Amino acid sequence: MGRIQLKQVKKSFGDVTVIPPLDLEINDGEFVVFVGPSGCGKSTLLRLIAGLEDMTDGKIEIDGQDATSLPPAKRKLAMVFQSYALYPHMTVRKNIAFPMRMAGMDQAEQDKRIASAAKALNLTDYLDRRPGQLSGGQRQRVAIGRAIVREPEAFLFDEPLSNLDAALRVGMRMEISELHKKLATTMVYVTHDQVEAMTMADKIVVLQAGVIEQVGSPLELYRAPRNKFVAGFIGSPKMNLIEGAEATKHNAQTIGIRPEHVEVSTTDGLWQGTVGVAEHLGSDTFIHVHGVPGCDPMTVRVGGEIPVTHGDTVFLTPNLQHLHRFDAEGLRLA
Amino acid sequence: MATQHSRSAARLMMAPAVFLLLVWMLVPLSMTLWFSFRKYLPLRGGDLGWAGFDNYVRFVTSSAFWPSVMTTLIIVGGVLIITVVFGVLLAMLLDQPMWGQGVVRILVIAPFFVMPTVSALVWKNMFMDPTNGLFAHLWKFFGAEPVSWLSQASLESIIMIVSWQWLPFATLILLTAIQSLDSSQLEAAEIDGAKPVSRFYHIILPHLGRAITIVVLIQTIFLLSIFAEIFVTTGGAFGTKTLTYLIFQRVLESQNIGLGSAGGVYAIILANIVALFLMRIVGKNLDT
Numbered sequence: 001m002g003r004i005q006l007k008q009v010k011k012s013f014g015d016v017t018v019i020p021p022l023d024l025e026i027n028d029g030e031f032v033v034f035v036g037p038s039g040c041g042k043s044t045l046l047r048l049i050a051g052l053e054d055m056t057d058g059k060i061e062i063d064g065q066d067a068t069s070l071p072p073a074k075r076k077l078a079m080v081f082q083s084y085a086l087y088p089h090m091t092v093r094k095n096i097a098f099p100m101r102m103a104g105m106d107q108a109e110q111d112k113r114i115a116s117a118a119k120a121l122n123l124t125d126y127l128d129r130r131p132g133q134l135s136g137g138q139r140q141r142v143a144i145g146r147a148i149v150r151e152p153e154a155f156l157f158d159e160p161l162s163n164l165d166a167a168l169r170v171g172m173r174m175e176i177s178e179l180h181k182k183l184a185t186t187m188v189y190v191t192h193d194q195v196e197a198m199t200m201a202d203k204i205v206v207l208q209a210g211v212i213e214q215v216g217s218p219l220e221l222y223r224a225p226r227n228k229f230v231a232g233f234i235g236s237p238k239m240n241l242i243e244g245a246e247a248t249k250h251n252a253q254t255i256g257i258r259p260e261h262v263e264v265s266t267t268d269g270l271w272q273g274t275v276g277v278a279e280h281l282g283s284d285t286f287i288h289v290h291g292v293p294g295c296d297p298m299t300v301r302v303g304g305e306i307p308v309t310h311g312d313t314v315f316l317t318p319n320l321q322h323l324h325r326f327d328a329e330g331l332r333l334a
Numbered sequence: 335m336a337t338q339h340s341r342s343a344a345r346l347m348m349a350p351a352v353f354l355l356l357v358w359m360l361v362p363l364s365m366t367l368w369f370s371f372r373k374y375l376p377l378r379g380g381d382l383g384w385a386g387f388d389n390y391v392r393f394v395t396s397s398a399f400w401p402s403v404m405t406t407l408i409i410v411g412g413v414l415i416i417t418v419v420f421g422v423l424l425a426m427l428l429d430q431p432m433w434g435q436g437v438v439r440i441l442v443i444a445p446f447f448v449m450p451t452v453s454a455l456v457w458k459n460m461f462m463d464p465t466n467g468l469f470a471h472l473w474k475f476f477g478a479e480p481v482s483w484l485s486q487a488s489l490e491s492i493i494m495i496v497s498w499q500w501l502p503f504a505t506l507i508l509l510t511a512i513q514s515l516d517s518s519q520l521e522a523a524e525i526d527g528a529k530p531v532s533r534f535y536h537i538i539l540p541h542l543g544r545a546i547t548i549v550v551l552i553q554t555i556f557l558l559s560i561f562a563e564i565f566v567t568t569g570g571a572f573g574t575k576t577l578t579y580l581i582f583q584r585v586l587e588s589q590n591i592g593l594g595s596a597g598g599v600y601a602i603i604l605a606n607i608v609a610l611f612l613m614r615i616v617g618k619n620l621d622t
């Protein structure tokens with residue numbers, strides 16, 4: 001069982017409050033992703049849950065039991081670090097065995113768990129190597145293996161894929177997702193990559209400056225962002241935010257429209273603009289259009305290929321069903 | 335990469351330096367070797383001709399030889415153990431965030447700047463003197479009989495003095511090594527359930543392996559030839575005669591250069607045996 005509850009958790013470093021009092025509930029078996037810009041306190045929050053930082057105030061419960069003053073080892077959580085934090089002088093086998101050795105588990109059980117973890121993570125051929133002789137992806141798998149063998153209540157990942165190249169990242173993303181499906185253990189995952197967040201999460205927690213902006217499933221966040229920050233953060237490319245006369249027409253301070261919800265035509269439409277840069281990806285074309293009132297440039301997505309280049313005039317029509325409206329405070333209007 | 339021409343030019347340019355280094359090394363070495371085979375008594379007739387292996391045989395068979403080798407090894411070993419153990423402890427202490435860190439670090443390094451002769455004199459007269467020394471006062475304060483350190487516990491005293499001098503060096507090197515330890519490794523170990531002692535044993539100590547090796551190797555080179563500390567304190571009495579000191583006595587006190595040179599050659603052999611031995615034990619820490 002891995003149910004984690006944060007109640008009015010607060011963290012300050014000296015005079016600086018990094019996390020103002022915050023409540024959060026993580027249910028058993030859930031894959032929760034913390035996203036937010038750099039420095040917003042994602043790692044700090046994860047380290048608070050792990051017990052690596054002392055809370056300034058508040059309470060953490062794990063499985064309904066107060067864990068606020070429990071040392072990290074007693075929380076039955078496993079953590080995977082961004083830098084892997086493998087023990088460089090130990091072989092892969094010893095690295096994976098380390099938590100079990102510390103727990104005084106008998107050798108036969110250790111060997112069994114190492115073998116099954118190595119098999120699941122494709123590490124069987126590398127068990128006698130040192131971390132220094134492995135590639136980045138293999139190191140990451142060793143770090144995950146070291147976490148799995150403890151059979152923890154929950155896994156904590158701090159940007160585990162940010163040191164990997166793009167192709168490997170996609171592969172490891174799938175592996176971690178599959179691992180979650182297989183183990184059905186709670187996972188808390190920190191990232192600033194919103195593609196990772198959207199594809200992996202059951203529940204996304206969007207943070208800004210230590211404050212939770214919104215909690216919800218990826219599609220909830222995509223369909224109904226609670227405010228302008230979440231609207232701009234979730235979705236790629238970013239939502240276009242339009243201010244001024246166009247917004248007033250819809251009784252809002254700001255209106256937002258995602259690039260995929262704008263129709264592009266070369267003959268007629270609501271807004272007129274000129275093409276700045278057109279990014280042809282083959283499957284899609286992203287066009288940055290200049291000259292739309294209240295939003296410069298406006299990014300639009302067109303499925304497939306469209307023959308426009310720099311300097312062409314295009315007409316844009318938003319799909320009003322997918323229009324987001326925000327008030328002067330940046331909050332969503334129903 | 336380099337062309338034939340630039341390579342030969344480079345060789346030409348380096349030649350003077352290489353030549354100088356060779357001369358620097360080879361001249362004293364061959365002079366020592368040369369004198370070790372001669373009967374050379376400066377005050378009793380000068381160079382009295384070829385002596386064969388006489389000097390070598392006399393040096394080893396003298397009753398002072400094996401004790402001096404033992405003394406040398408005990409001092410080197412004792413100082414190494416003390417400096418490495420306390421160096422690791424001090425380095426960990428200094429790595430903790432604390433008030434006045436900068437000042438404390440400078441204070442810890444300070445003994446290294448004191449010349450060996452001076453520090454030996456300070457220890458001998460200010461601390462270890464049986465009537466006026468600070469230790470004597472301390473002992474008297476607790477009603478104990480003052481110890482005359484340099485005669486009753488001579489070897490231990492010298493080990494203490496030399497350790498005091500070399501502890502800063504060990505601490506400094508080990509401190510930089512500790513500072514380069516990735517803190518997430520310690521955190522990972524903490525989460526993995528390792529207690530502070532296990533964390534020290536499984537994470538910190540292996541990380542320090544290479545630095546400890548360097549400390550041991552460098553210190554050994556210098557400790558094999560310590561001289562001033564013994565000259566100033568005991569003058570080689572009370573079982574503190576090291577090989578270096580024995581050679582000094584043969585050359586200057588007995589005025590026998592041939593015999594001293596033979597001792598010098600033995601010292602080179604001893605240093606090489608120790609070096610070989612150390613490389614066997616700790617040298618493997620230097621690869622990977």
Ligand SMILES: Nc1ncnc2c1ncn2[C@@H]1O[C@H](COP(=O)(O)OP(=O)(O)OP(=O)(O)O)[C@@H](O)[C@H]1O
Binds near residue numbers: 013018038041042043
């Ligand atoms: N030990 C510390 N002492 C003081 N301030 C700290 C400390 N650790 C973190 N902070 C501050 O807390 C804030 C949040 O840091 P945190 O590492 O949680 O950010 P993050 O969201 O993980 O960012 P990133 O995506 O770059 O990893 C930052 O402003 C940082 O400067």
Ligand SMILES: [Mg+2]
Binds near residue numbers: 043158
């Ligand atoms: Mg971080």
